[in-house]
Amino acid sequence: xxxxxxxxxxxxxxxxxxxxxxxxxxxxxxxxxxxxxxxxxxxxxxxxxxxxxxxxxxxxxxxxxxxxxxxxxxxxxxxxxxxxxxxxxxxxxxxxxxxxxxxxxxxxxxxxxxxxxxxxxxxxxxxxxxxxxxxxxxxxxxxxxxxxxxxxxxxxxxxxxxxxxxx
Numbered sequence: 001x002x003x004x005x006x007x008x009x010x011x012x013x014x015x016x017x018x019x020x021x022x023x024x025x026x027x028x029x030x031x032x033x034x035x036x037x038x039x040x041x042x043x044x045x046x047x048x049x050x051x052x053x054x055x056x057x058x059x060x061x062x063x064x065x066x067x068x069x070x071x072x073x074x075x076x077x078x079x080x081x082x083x084x085x086x087x088x089x090x091x092x093x094x095x096x097x098x099x100x101x102x103x104x105x106x107x108x109x110x111x112x113x114x115x116x117x118x119x120x121x122x123x124x125x126x127x128x129x130x131x132x133x134x135x136x137x138x139x140x141x142x143x144x145x146x147x148x149x150x151x152x153x154x155x156x157x158x159x160x161x162x163x164x165x166x167x
């Protein structure tokens with residue numbers, strides 16, 4: 001996505017990110033909140049922008065072959081419990097994120113929102129739209145429910161409008 005909007009992403013080890021930010025050898029870094037605490041980014045960045053673009057979702061996985069081997073009763077229980085655990089895990093991740101953000105604020109880091117007009121502009125780039133379409137097409141071609149998964153994902157994050165037309 002960064003390349004799609006004109007950036008030049010370079011992957012560096014997490015442990016080098018602090019030094020890169022401190023020395024200015026990197027212009028910025030995309031990192032999870034936990035990195036801000038673990039790698040003390042708060043010492044070298046006075047503010048961060050909460051993009052909500054690089055989304056994270058908690059879920060559990062099981063192969064279709066394993067699921068098919070279960071009896072109908074076991075499969076029903078497994079799916080019910082799995083759904084509950086997935087929701088609880090997602091809630092725990094949200095709380096953890098909020099705790100990390102509070103920690104960063106406590107260290108004096110100002111958290112800025114990613115402007116809605118910027119998010120809309122990013123979503124409208126043909127290259128970004130292509131990322132979503134490409135993923136859906138790849139999943140559907142493999143016999144997986146790519147369209148349904150992407151629609152659910154985008155709906156859950158409040159960005160349903162990112163769903164490409166015709167999918």
